[in-house]
Amino acid sequence: xITTNRQHEKFMRMxxxxxxQNVLAGKGGPFGAVIVKDGKVxxxxxxxxxxxxxxxxxxxxxxxxLACKKLxxxxxxxxxxxxxxxxxxxxxxAIYWAHLDKIYWACTRKDAAENGFSxxxxxxxxxxxxxxxxxxxQQLLHQxxxxxxxxxxxxxxxxxx
Amino acid sequence: xITTNRQHEKFMRMxxxxxxQNVLAGKGGPFGAVIVKDGKVxxxxxxxxxxxxxxxxxxxxxxxxLACKKLxxxxxxxxxxxxxxxxxxxxxxAIYWAHLDKIYWACTRKDAAENGFSxxxxxxxxxxxxxxxxxxxQQLLHQxxxxxxxxxxxxxxxxxx
Numbered sequence: 001x002i003t004t005n006r007q008h009e010k011f012m013r014m015x016x017x018x019x020x021q022n023v024l025a026g027k028g029g030p031f032g033a034v035i036v037k038d039g040k041v042x043x044x045x046x047x048x049x050x051x052x053x054x055x056x057x058x059x060x061x062x063x064x065x066l067a068c069k070k071l072x073x074x075x076x077x078x079x080x081x082x083x084x085x086x087x088x089x090x091x092x093x094a095i096y097w098a099h100l101d102k103i104y105w106a107c108t109r110k111d112a113a114e115n116g117f118s119x120x121x122x123x124x125x126x127x128x129x130x131x132x133x134x135x136x137x138q139q140l141l142h143q144x145x146x147x148x149x150x151x152x153x154x155x156x157x158x159x160x161x
Numbered sequence: 162x163i164t165t166n167r168q169h170e171k172f173m174r175m176x177x178x179x180x181x182q183n184v185l186a187g188k189g190g191p192f193g194a195v196i197v198k199d200g201k202v203x204x205x206x207x208x209x210x211x212x213x214x215x216x217x218x219x220x221x222x223x224x225x226x227l228a229c230k231k232l233x234x235x236x237x238x239x240x241x242x243x244x245x246x247x248x249x250x251x252x253x254x255a256i257y258w259a260h261l262d263k264i265y266w267a268c269t270r271k272d273a274a275e276n277g278f279s280x281x282x283x284x285x286x287x288x289x290x291x292x293x294x295x296x297x298x299q300q301l302l303h304q305x306x307x308x309x310x311x312x313x314x315x316x317x318x319x320x321x322x
Contacts, residue, residue, distance in 0.1 A: 008299075008301055009301060009302060012301045012302050012306075013302065013305070016302065016305060016306045016308070016309060019306070019309035020308060020309050020312055023309060023312040023313050023316050023318075023319065024312060024316070025318075026316070026318025026319070026320075028320075029313070029322070030309035030310055030312060030313040031309070032309075049235050049258075049322045050235060050320040050322055053229050053230070053233055053234055053235045054226055054229055054230075054235060055225060055229060055235045055236070055237075055255065055258040055259040055260075055322065056217065056222050056225060056226060056255045056258065056259075058258075061217050064216065064217060065215055065217060068214050068215055068216060069214070069215075072214055073214055074210050074211060074214045074215060074216045075216070076216075082301075084306050084309055085306070085309075088254055088258075089250045089251070089253065089254040089287060090250070090251050090252075090253075090254025090255050090257075090258060091251075091254070092250065092251075092254075092283075092287060093249055093250035093251025093252070093253075093254060093283055093287075094216065094217045094251050095296070096251075096279065096282075096283045096286065096296065097210075097216040097217065097219075097249075097251060097279070097283075098216040098217075099216075100296075101297075102296070102297045102298070102299070103296065103297070103298045103299075104298070104299050104300075104301050105298065105299075105300060105301070106300065106301055106302045106303055106305065106306030107303065107306045107307065107309070107310065108300075108303075111307065111310060112310075114310075115310045115313060115314065116321065118257065118258070121257075122253075122254055122257045122258075123287070125257065126250060126253060126254075126284070126287060127288060135256070135257065135261075135263070135264065136262075136263045136264070137263070137264045137265070137266065138169075138263065138264075138265050138266075139265075139266055139267065139269075140169055140170060140173045140243075140265050140266070140267055141170060141173045141174065141177065141267045142267055142268065142269075144174070144177060144267065145173075145177045145180070145245050145246070145267030145268045146268065146272065147177070147181060148177060148180035148181050148184060148191035148192070148193075148245055148246075148268070149191055149268065149272060149273075149275075149276045151181055151184040151185060151191060152184050152190070152191040152276060153276065155184050155185075155187070157184075157186075157187025158184065158187070159187075159189075159211040160277065161190070161210045161211055161216065
């Protein structure tokens, strides 16, 4: 399946339009995402953080969830994602876990930062050593928790993802 | 509200037990998370990626969603999270977007990697320059997409998150 530049731009325009319409309707942040397989749209979403009171409801995460529901799988190999802005670390992580083949984006984390969004800040935080982050972390019961992994290794029921 | 070490350990044991029970029941990966506010459990979840066919259904992300639904907000300031393993970049991003006050964890990303999970790999990928990642990225229509942010800046309906 060969997708031409014109087709790529068509899907990206769809993502940008989702972002625009979302803002005009007051439904959430200026972000849209479209997931495509074999040249066909599988799922699309805008950002719905404030209207669904779900901080994880970024356009990419929501589109991934919808695509997985539609295709009845947690593995989106063979699909690509078009997003109106470079994914934040949460969305980028979700894209890796979903095994998408490629990311197309339009705006960058710098554009997002200049418009008041935390994407760049979170990228900076992740890059810092644990003790230098603004969000405090503390480790507890490290040894005790190894049990969960031991049970996993011994399990006949485990399914890798 | 002062939480003693014993209380912290109690909540962490709850997270670890969720992980253990999840594995024993064959319901997903060996991970559990508990969100607490003012010394009381607000929400808890194990990893349900494979049983819900949702690659974003890690314990932390699902617990955040449940807590937000329960408290009817996308902002969990005043809450802390106990997770049986250091959050992956997706979950760490979600924790920042949810504005949780502190993270307590037991196992580390190294433990997760040793047990076959991609957390460390994704941390490594995020740290690489875009062109050095295994997942290809491509930018399209950068100028055209600025419109979404312009609409956002001009909008009277926008709600920050």
